[in-house]
Structure formats: C-alpha cells, structure tokens
Amino acid sequence: MKSLTATYAASTLALAILVGIAFSHLDVGPRWDITSVPPTGSFTYVAMAHAPFWSDSAPYEAPYCWRLLGPTLLHFWPYDLPTGFFLLASVSLFGTTLAVGWLLLGLGSSRFSAGAGAVCFVLLGPGAAFNLKHYHLIDPLAFFFLTLTLGAVAHRKGLLAAVCLIALAATKETVVIAFASSCALAVRGQDAGTKRWVLSGGVVALVLLEFIRLTVPATEHYSLFHEFSAIYLSHPSLRDLTRIALGATGLTWGILLPFSALQLVHPPRIWSNLGLLTLIVLATAQIFVAWDTERVVILGFPAVIAATTFEVEFIASSTAIKKEAIWIVIFLCELPGLVGNLEERGIPFLGEASALLVLLSCLAVGAALVRSRRIGQASAF
Helix, strand or coil: CHHHHHHHHHHHHHHHHHHHHHHHCCCCCCCCCHHHCCCCHHHHHHHHHHCCCCCCCCCCCCCHHHCCHHHHHHHCCCCCHHHHHHHHHHHHHHHHHHHHHHHHHHCCCCHHHHHHHHHHHHCCHHHHHHHHHCCCCCHHHHHHHHHHHHHHHHCCCHHHHHHHHHHHHHHCCCHHHHHHHHHHHHHCCCCHHHHHHHHHHHHHHHHHHHHHHHHCCCCCCCCHHHHHHHHHHHCCCHHHHHHHHHHHHHHHHCCHHHHHHHHHCCCCCHHHCHHHHHHHHHHHHHHHCCCCHHHHHHHHHHHHHHHHHHHHHHHHHHCCCCHHHHHHHHHHHHHHHHHHHHCCCCCCCHHHHHHHHHHHHHHHHHHHHHHHHHHHHHHHC
C-alpha cells in the first residue's frame, strides 16, 4: 500500500495544485455562474440538473439530453449548482489521474513511470485544464469510467470493468469506444472470466444506451451520419479533412505525439496492443462526426500516455539519458498548452513557445538516439 501511495503522490499533488490555481487565481470555478448561460448546447447539462429527465420541463436537445448520470447526480446536490459541477469535475479528474497510473501498472510499467504518466495527464491541456475551465461539461466523468474500465481489464478485474461500462453508458455514448477497446484489450492475455464480464457488461451497457435514446425523446433528429454529412459538406476536399485531422492530433497531443509515434518502431511497441490501438483509432475517427476536434480526440489519452511512458522507458534503457530528465522535458513542453487552456485571454507567443519547445526536445531526443546507436556500433567492433 505504501508503494502504491508513493506512486500516485506526485500526480495527486500536481492535480491539487492545478485545481487550487484554477479555483483561486483564474477566472474559472464557481465564480463563473453557469446557471446564467442559456441552456443550449453543452449548457443543457445545467438545465438537466435543474430539471432531470423525469421532469415535465426537462430539456431534450440531442445528444446532451441522453447523457443522464452527471446531471442526475447533481440534481440531488444540496448546494448551488456551480459548486456542484466544479466539484464533480475536480473529483472525476482526480479519479482519472489515479486510474491512469493504475492502468500503466497493469500494462507492465514501473511505479515511477506510472506516476509520471499520471502527472502527464494532469498537465495535458485539453484534458484536465480545459475541463476545469469549462467545468459544466460531463467529460471528466466519462474520462474516469473509460480509464477505470481499461485499468480493470488490465488487472483482470472483470466485474469492475462491467460496472464501469454500464455507468459509462448512462454518462456518455463514449461507452461504444470503451467497449470496443476493452474487448480488444481482454482478447490478449486475459482469463476467460474477465472476457465474460467485459462482454456481458458491454452488452448490458449498449442495451442501456439504446434504451435511454428510445425513452428520452429529442427535439430534433440526431445521428452520426447527419453530423458527418454536415462536416463533410463544410470541408468537402480531402486536403481540408487532412488538415483538420493533423491539426486536431498535433494540437491535442503536442510533445506526446512524437514520443508515442516512436513506439511504432521501438520495443515494447505498445501499439501492437490491440486494445490501445483500437482506442486511439476510434477516438481520432470522431473528428469526422464532431466539430470540437480536440475535445473528442483527447479521449485517446490512455493509449497515447501509455505509448509515451513505454517510449521514455525504452530511450532511458538504450541511451545515457535519465528517464527523469526526459519526463522533465515532457512536462515543460506540456506547460504552454496547460496555461493556454486555463487562461482564455491568451498569452503572447504561446503557440510559438510551445512549438519551439517541442522541436528542441525532439532534436535532443533524436540526437541522443543517433549517438547511442553510434556508440553501440563502435562497441560491436
């Protein structure tokens, strides 16, 4: 227990500091009265917390009206809704942080790397910072159930995975991606009991998802095909769609993108893990059915952080670079995106500084890899 606590200590402290800064020094937190915003779009969640789905005055704007769990929990919150939403976002992000470390341990990472990977999630701008800024969203709760599901499969906790999938079905349609990824993750190296629990829990979750859609009427027709048609008509050329895809992945992952991409060629090649590969492919494919590309692509963070973690371990084991030094570089490169997502007014030269940090770190890592290869070739003779 002591070693497990030590593994998560740094990530817990990092998230606590982030929440404290967001709450006390920036224009976020309950001081921004979300109840004064018209209840449309993602602010439908606030209206749902006031008038839940069984109420006659419940809002029915799709797809928000089908994401019941978060607003329903907050309906029974005894104090003001802004505080309730901010607390739910903070607690969900805290749970997600711990779940990321637990998942990495289940995948075979060291305790230090698991803790570093958890800190990596805390500093990921479109993840924790964005959702603290826009604390009326229910994405943090979906993050938590998604990561806990994958962690449960990795640790062969089939019942827990099934429960998380069912809870995720009532939270967001993200359960479809979570079910596909957890099934793919369970196929390899898991016992029959875990596979049965994941399959049965996923089937119940999909039935619940469809039941919610049938029983909670929407004011207008909504389908993924309709969303795809709207986006495709706005960006008809393949060049435009390619630019959107590259922009969404680059802006979302930043420094994690080159590190995780190197796992395509370096052992342990985490991308050969079918579950994580399924997660990142499906998460990225959402750009064709959603407008907020960074918000949907970020769903692949468990896979990208896992790939980055194992790549750092590989670089540290095959070169003279300490893994602590590599993680420090990664954390520093994440800071511009973190601040940019927290601070809405913008910071001069933020994009240029972030790009320069990413470029310099990539050059440093590349030079170290070339140097280690030359040393290895020289020692072979």
